[in-house]
Each structure stands twice: as structure tokens, then as C-alpha cells.
Amino acid sequence: MTDARQSMLSRLWAYRPTTALARDFYTSAADYQVELEHIWYRDWLFVGHDCEVAHTGDYLTLQVGEYPILVVRDRDGEVRAFHNSCRHRGSRICSAEHGTTPRLVCPYHQWSYRLNGELIAARDMGEDFQRERYGLRPVHCARVGGYIWICLGAVAPDFDAFARQVEPYLRPHHLQDARVAFESTIVEQANWKLVWENNRECYHCAVNHPELARTFPATPTVSGPAAQSARMQAEGARWESLGLPSRYQLSANGQARIMRMPLLGAAVSYTMDGKPAVRRALSDAVTDSNVGALLMFNFPSTWNHVLGDHAISFRVLPLGATATQLTTKWLVHKDAVEGVDYDLRNLTEVWLATNDEDRRVCQENQLGVNSPIYEPAPYSPVHEAGVMQFVDWYRNHLIGRLTS
Numbered sequence: 131m132t133d134a135r136q137s138m139l140s141r142l143w144a145y146r147p148t149t150a151l152a153r154d155f156y157t158s159a160a161d162y163q164v165e166l167e168h169i170w171y172r173d174w175l176f177v178g179h180d181c182e183v184a185h186t187g188d189y190l191t192l193q194v195g196e197y198p199i200l201v202v203r204d205r206d207g208e209v210r211a212f213h214n215s216c217r218h219r220g221s222r223i224c225s226a227e228h229g230t231t232p233r234l235v236c237p238y239h240q241w242s243y244r245l246n247g248e249l250i251a252a253r254d255m256g257e258d259f260q261r262e263r264y265g266l267r268p269v270h271c272a273r274v275g276g277y278i279w280i281c282l283g284a285v286a287p288d289f290d291a292f293a294r295q296v297e298p299y300l301r302p303h304h305l306q307d308a309r310v311a312f313e314s315t316i317v318e319q320a321n322w323k324l325v326w327e328n329n330r331e332c333y334h335c336a337v338n339h340p341e342l343a344r345t346f347p348a349t350p351t352v353s354g355p356a357a358q359s360a361r362m363q364a365e366g367a368r369w370e371s372l373g374l375p376s377r378y379q380l381s382a383n384g385q386a387r388i389m390r391m392p393l394l395g396a397a398v399s400y401t402m403d404g405k406p407a408v409r410r411a412l413s414d415a416v417t418d419s420n421v422g423a424l425l426m427f428n429f430p431s432t433w434n435h436v437l438g439d440h441a442i443s444f445r446v447l448p449l450g451a452t453a454t455q456l457t458t459k460w461l462v463h464k465d466a467v468e469g470v471d472y473d474l475r476n477l478t479e480v481w482l483a484t485n486d487e488d489r490r491v492c493q494e495n496q497l498g499v500n501s502p503i504y505e506p507a508p509y510s511p512v513h514e515a516g517v518m519q520f521v522d523w524y525r526n527h528l529i530g531r532l533t534s
């Protein structure tokens with residue numbers, strides 16, 4: 131075992147997840163490299179939505195650590211993922227974030243690949259050249275409920291248990307048939323775990339999120355890991371009777387959670403007045419005026435909110451030990467028309483502001499943690515149980531990976 135791995139393992143063994151992590155976990159390039167290799171390059175990661183690659187030849191690209199990745203809809207309607215690196219001399223094949231193409235043609239010397247990855251044309255390579263040996267390198271790809279996932283590992287961890295857990299909750303919302311109305315990508319100068327820790331608590335919400343605090347319940351008994359308020363139970367029972375699975379469910383290893391939660395008071399959407407942002411329901415099958423927010427997370431790459439009128443997905447990708455990219459997408463019914471069924475500013479205002487506020491608090495968190503005098507202190511058992519659940523998962527998951 132390398133020194134970096136051994137060092138991380140001994141610090142993880144010594145760590146008790148009732149306090150924040152020690153400084154190195156948030157700052158060290160060596161630790162970050164171990165996390166890339168043992169988490170980011172081995173776990174299932176959320177990359178985008180089925181509806182972004184709805185038709186043959188539609189593709190999206192993303193960068194996971196050192197790996198450029200390409201996700202494309204092939205001629206059989208299957209969604210496939212490949213390493214976005216030409217088998218000739220390695221050029222990236224697609225550089226746009228989204229596009230449509232009948233075949234994948236490398237811009238450097240025009241080697242051409244079918245949408246299933248087979249190399250079909252390579253000019254003047256000589257008689258002995260064996261085209262079939264130079265197909266694009268595939269990446270594991272799986273889908274559930276309108277969300278596309280990839281895994282860079284040689285052997286992918288089980289995906290089916292997660293799919294079985296969340297599919298019944300997502301099914302009524304018909305996200306496969308939605309449309310991305312808006313997308314935003316920001317960079318937070320903060321370690322990816324600080325971004326997650328911030329996401330897993332609302333201890334900071336009242337003061338930092340004036341827009342979100344109008345509709346999002348900061349109370350841990352509503353939005354926290356042991357959500358059990360009386361309202362929660364009453365609303366949950368009503369939703370279940372409408373065919374909308376709602377109860378809190380955490381996966382056995384603590385990596386994924388799904389639950390449905392009521393918003394504050396009479397609010398039904400994340401808008402400044404709590405009213406729907408979109409006149410047309412997101413799904414033709416979910417027309418009740420108040421279905422709360424379906425919350426789903428899957429460490430380390432995504433958290434999500436599905437409402438009655440729209441859905442918001444968040445994709446987390448690490449850029450370095452102290453930089454994280456966050457991509458947010460707003461999904462609406464595919465036939466909802468901007469300017470008629472919704473106003474884009476009204477739809478995006480709350481989460482654009484919230485993301486920016488979270489970016490600032492995470493960056494300040496990083497700058498303070500960078501100080502040699504920073505010392506981990508206890509989390510609030512009342513407000514930060516969700517954070518403890520995250521760091522507990524992180525500790526156990528990474529120990530598992532480093533010792534297997």
C-alpha cells in the first residue's frame with residue numbers, strides 16, 4: 131500500500147464521525163488523489179438525464195478527474211458511455227458539452243466511430259490494420275427514473291439495489307419525458323466534502339438563504355435524517371394514498387437516501403411566493419396541487435428535488451483538493467413553454483441565489499479550514515445529524531475500499 135493510502139487509512143481508523151474531519155482531508159492533494167482512485171473512479175456517478183439524450187446521436191460530455199467521458203444515445207435507443215479519447219492518438223472526440231451527431235468523428239484525423247463505439251473508418255492505415263481492435267473504450271452506464279449514471283471502475287459496484295430503492299418513488303414523475311429548461315454550472319473553491327457537508331444540514335439556512343428559507347423547512351424533524359414531524363406523517367400518508375411513495379429510506383451502506391417532504395406552510399414549489407413556477411404539472415400522472423419535494427441523494431455525485439411542477443438535479447464533480455464543480459438543471463414538462471407556462475427567472479431565482487450563497491459559505495469554510503490552527507469540533511446533534519451520516523458513510527466507504 132502506498133504511503134498516501136496508509137496515511138489516510140490510519141487517520142480514518144482514528145476518526146470518530148461526531149466532529150468534522152481533520153484539515154488534511156479537506157486540503158491535501160495526496161488525500162484527494164486517493165479519493166479519486168478509490169471513490170470517484172469506482173462509484174456510480176450521476177451524469178445527466180435521459181431527456182438530454184432523447185434521440186439517436188444526442189450526446190453529452192463531462193470530465194471526471196482525469197477522464198473525459200462521452201454519453202450517447204445509439205441507434206438501438208440504448209444510452210452508452212465511452213472514454214472520450216480517440217483510439218488513434220488520444221484526442222478528445224467531442225468537445226461540446228451537448229450535441230447531436232450521426233457518428234463520432236475525431237476532429238484530429240477523422241477516425242470515425244459508430245454510436246456503439248465501433249471504429250468504422252480510419253484512412254490510410256495500411257492493410258494489416260485491424261479496425262475491430264480500436265473501438266472506443268466503454269464505461270459502465272445505467273439508468274433509473276430518468277437519471278443516467280456511469281461507473282469508471284473495471285468492475286462496477288451493484289447498481290440494482292439503488293435502482294430498486296428509488297425507481298418506485300421516481301416512476302410517477304415521468305422524468306424520462308421532461309425537458310431541461312435551464313442549466314447552470316458553478317465552481318466552488320472548496321473541497322467536495324465541504325460542499326456535501328454544507329448540503330447535508332440546514333443549520334446555516336435561516337441566515338444564509340433568505341430566498342430558500344421562504345419555502346424550505348430548516349427543521350431537522352422535517353428535512354433531516356429522522357424526519358418524523360406530525361405533519362410529515364400526515365402528508366406522507368396522504369401521498370402514499372395517491373400512489374406516491376414517500377417514506378424515508380436510506381440504503382444499507384448509507385450512500386443513497388430518498389424521501390418526500392412537505393414544504394413550509396402552503397408552499398408547493400421553490401419560488402419566492404411558494405406558488406408553482408410552472409403552470410403545467412411536471413408529470414401528467416401527478417396532478418395533486420401539493421406533492422411536497424421528493425429528495426434523493428447518492429454520494430458522492432448528486433442531490434435532487436422533484437416537485438409537482440418541476441425538478442432540480444445537482445451534479446457534484448471534484449476539480450481538485452479545494453475546488454468542486456456544481457451543475458444544476460431545472461426540468462419541466464416537455465411541452466411546457468417558456469414565457470407561456472413559466473417565467474425562467476421565477477423558475478430559477480431561488481436556487482441560483484441559494485447555490486451562490488452556498489458557494490460563498492463553502493469557500494469561507496475552506497479558507498478557514500486551510501489555517502494551521504483549524505481543529506475539528508463537534509457537530510450539532512440536533513441540526514447536523516445529516517452531516518454525521520455523510521462523514522460516517524465517507525469513513526466506512528473509504529476504509530472498505532482501502533482494505534479490500
Ligand code: FES
Binds near residue numbers: 216217218220240
Ligand atoms: S487522434 Fe483521433 S484520428 Fe488521430
Ligand SMILES: [Fe+2]
Binds near residue numbers: 328334487488
Ligand atoms: Fe445551503
